[in-house]
Amino acid sequence: MNTGKSIREIRINPIIPTESVLVATDRGLRPRKEEERIPHDPRDHVDNCPFCKGNEDATPPTLIALPDEENWEIRIVQNLFPMLGRDSDQGDLSFGLQQVMDGYGHHEVIIDHDRHGMTIHEMSVEHLGLLLGVYRQRMEEMYASDTRIKYVLVFKNFGVAAGASINHTHSQLIALPIIPGNLHSEVEQSHNHYRKFNQCIFCSLIDEALTFDATLYNRDSGEVRRRIDVGQYVVERGERFIAIKPFASRYEWEVHILPLQHQSDFTSATDVDFADFARVLKRTMQRLDKVLNGAQYNYYFHSVPRGDTFPDCAASFHWHLEICPRTGIPAGFELGSGLYVSTVSPEDAAAQLREALE
Ligand SMILES: [Zn+2]
Ligand SMILES: [Zn+2]
Numbered sequence: 001m002n003t004g005k006s007i008r009e010i011r012i013n014p015i016i017p018t019e020s021v022l023v024a025t026d027r028g029l030r031p032r033k034e035e036e037r038i039p040h041d042p043r044d045h046v047d048n049c050p051f052c053k054g055n056e057d058a059t060p061p062t063l064i065a066l067p068d069e070e071n072w073e074i075r076i077v078q079n080l081f082p083m084l085g086r087d088s089d090q091g092d093l094s095f096g097l098q099q100v101m102d103g104y105g106h107h108e109v110i111i112d113h114d115r116h117g118m119t120i121h122e123m124s125v126e127h128l129g130l131l132l133g134v135y136r137q138r139m140e141e142m143y144a145s146d147t148r149i150k151y152v153l154v155f156k157n158f159g160v161a162a163g164a165s166i167n168h169t170h171s172q173l174i175a176l177p178i179i180p181g182n183l184h185s186e187v188e189q190s191h192n193h194y195r196k197f198n199q200c201i202f203c204s205l206i207d208e209a210l211t212f213d214a215t216l217y218n219r220d221s222g223e224v225r226r227r228i229d230v231g232q233y234v235v236e237r238g239e240r241f242i243a244i245k246p247f248a249s250r251y252e253w254e255v256h257i258l259p260l261q262h263q264s265d266f267t268s269a270t271d272v273d274f275a276d277f278a279r280v281l282k283r284t285m286q287r288l289d290k291v292l293n294g295a296q297y298n299y300y301f302h303s304v305p306r307g308d309t310f311p312d313c314a315a316s317f318h319w320h321l322e323i324c325p326r327t328g329i330p331a332g333f334e335l336g337s338g339l340y341v342s343t344v345s346p347e348d349a350a351a352q353l354r355e356a357l358e
């Protein structure tokens, strides 16, 4: 669905105000090349795939297998080419303005499913619940094992455009000695908001998304200036979770999933929470797959960081999953300005996603 109305406006991310997006929906303005769609891989098993059953020798040893090593459906292994590793004897080095930190950390691969061509939207809700439980377990274990770990990032790359180097469905977990910049900004800005308004900004955004509509009146004449259909950003709603298309987001089809009730830490979500989250995730991914005709995407979890950098953000930060489908390659304008271009309005994107499923 396209409302036909052309939009050209710069929208400010309400959580990180230094981040903005240029929404320019005139088709002729499309500045980027469309990514090729990936065909769905129907294969259950591929002989030379290191993540397929029977090829366990091709990966580093198993750390965790569920339900057991022989009949595993989910398997965690060390990354063969870790981005971060054990302590080196180099230590931290500084020269002038050049600061270097030892690339210390952990990097693991979570093989999401034993079947090769399986996608998130095809997995059963039960399986997804199990996968979320594994994410939670490994995050907890990482934090517990090492106080130097400041953040455990769980993410997934799916499709070549999203940087996936192995087709077999998998997620990754990286335990970092720093808090990633984008999360740092979110935590800091939402804390500032909390100090001013005594409210979690994410909770306020959810309340706004669940408000049906709002009308702005002209101060002098009392005439209607603009009618805003606020509820139009909701993509999927469960009992405990909601999927929202942000009003200003870098990627055209970006969707965020958040707990409806305030919760700062992903690891405090229960199995009952995960059962509902799994359903909302599956349906959201089904919608994206349908509208994009095979979505290539990254997703990652943002949860309140541990440690003493942000000691009191339990009330101001609200954990969430960010799903970023990749439909174009950021070009010079985006890289140079930090301003991402959306040629689909977030309102249209949300409407198309809502209409994709009953
Ligand atoms: Zn495979
Ligand atoms: Zn909240």
Ligand SMILES: [Zn+2]
Pocket: 183, 186, 302, 320, 322
């Ligand atoms: Zn975030």
